[in-house]
Amino acid sequence: MPPQLPWLEIEDPFPAPALAWGPEDPAPGLLAAGGALDIEHLRAAYAQGTFPWYGPGQPILWWAPDPRMVLPVAEFRLHRSLRKTLQAFRTQAHCEIRVDHAFKQVITACASKEREGQAGTWIVPEMVEAYTRLHAAGHAHSVETWVHGELVGGLYCVALGRAVFGESMFAHATDASKIALSALVALCRHHGIGLIDCQQKTGHLASLGGREIPRSEFLLQIEKARVQPAIRWEFEPVYWNELLPTKTPKA
Structure with missing residues (x-):
C-alpha cells in the first residue's frame, strides 16, 4: 500500500519534499493535496521546490519530483x-x-x-x-x-x-x-x-x-x-x- 497522501488545510505547512511519493508509489513525486493557490502558499511551495499540477475536477496536487x-x-x-x-x-x-x-x-x-x-x-x-x-x-x-x-x-x-x-x-x-x-x-x-x-x-x-x-x-x-x-x-x-x-x- 502506498503511504497516505497528506491533505492540507489552509493553515497547514507543506510537508518536506523528501516525503513525496517515491518510484514504487502510484504517482512518484506527489507530495500533498489540498491547500490553496494564494500568493503565500505559492511562494512557500516554490521556496521548497514544490509546485502545483492537477487537472480539471481534481483537488490541488503538489509535487516535488526526484530527480528534477x-x-x-x-x-x-x-x-x-x-x-x-x-x-x-x-x-x-x-x-x-x-x-x-x-x-x-x-x-x-x-x-x-x-x-x-x-x-x-x-x-x-x-x-x-x-x-x-x-x-x-x-x-x-x-x-x-x-x-x-x-x-x-x-x-x-x-x-x-x-x-x-x-x-x-x-x-x-x-x-x-x-x-x-x-x-x-x-x-x-x-x-x-x-x-x-x-x-x-x-x-x-x-x-x-x-x-x-x-x-x-x-x-x-x-x-x-x-x-x-x-x-x-x-x-x-x-x-x-x-x-x-x-x-x-x-x-
Missing part, C-alpha cells in the same frame, strides 16, 4: 537552425522580445495549447487566476516573442530572488517559443543565474540541454538562489550577445 529536470543555462544547446533563426530575429526591426507586457495573454495561450498525448490542460482557470495574481505581486513573469506588433509565442515562469522556475510555453508561429526560451536563457546568463527549473523531463527540453539532477542537489541550488537579490525583469537587445557573440573585426 533543470536547464543549466551554460549548457543550453543552440542548434544550428535555431542560431540562424535568432540571428535573423535580432536584426529585424519588426521582431522584438518583451517581458511582462502581456502576462495574462501568455498564460491563457499556454492553457489553450494542445499537447501531444495529453487530453485537456493542467493550467485550469484557477491556475490562470492564481499565477496572474502572483505576477501582479512581482513573482511571476512572461517572456514574449512579438512580430509585427503581434504576440506569436512566449513562456511564463516564477522567480524568487534568482531562482527561476519555468512553467509553460506556447507558439503561434514557427520557433516562437524557442525564441522566448532563448531570450530567457540570455537574460539569466546576463544576470548570473545558473539554472532554470523545468520540473519534469521532456524530450524537447533534453534536446536543448535540459537534464535531470537529484532533488537534493536541486533544493540546495534554489535555496542559495532564492535569497539573492531579484533581477530586473526586462530584456535588452544586447543580451543576445550571451548566445550570439558579436565577431570582433580583424586587425
Whole structure:
C-alpha cells in the first residue's frame, strides 16, 4: 500500500519534499493535496521546490519530483537552425522580445495549447487566476516573442530572488517559443543565474540541454538562489550577445 497522501488545510505547512511519493508509489513525486493557490502558499511551495499540477475536477496536487529536470543555462544547446533563426530575429526591426507586457495573454495561450498525448490542460482557470495574481505581486513573469506588433509565442515562469522556475510555453508561429526560451536563457546568463527549473523531463527540453539532477542537489541550488537579490525583469537587445557573440573585426 502506498503511504497516505497528506491533505492540507489552509493553515497547514507543506510537508518536506523528501516525503513525496517515491518510484514504487502510484504517482512518484506527489507530495500533498489540498491547500490553496494564494500568493503565500505559492511562494512557500516554490521556496521548497514544490509546485502545483492537477487537472480539471481534481483537488490541488503538489509535487516535488526526484530527480528534477533543470536547464543549466551554460549548457543550453543552440542548434544550428535555431542560431540562424535568432540571428535573423535580432536584426529585424519588426521582431522584438518583451517581458511582462502581456502576462495574462501568455498564460491563457499556454492553457489553450494542445499537447501531444495529453487530453485537456493542467493550467485550469484557477491556475490562470492564481499565477496572474502572483505576477501582479512581482513573482511571476512572461517572456514574449512579438512580430509585427503581434504576440506569436512566449513562456511564463516564477522567480524568487534568482531562482527561476519555468512553467509553460506556447507558439503561434514557427520557433516562437524557442525564441522566448532563448531570450530567457540570455537574460539569466546576463544576470548570473545558473539554472532554470523545468520540473519534469521532456524530450524537447533534453534536446536543448535540459537534464535531470537529484532533488537534493536541486533544493540546495534554489535555496542559495532564492535569497539573492531579484533581477530586473526586462530584456535588452544586447543580451543576445550571451548566445550570439558579436565577431570582433580583424586587425
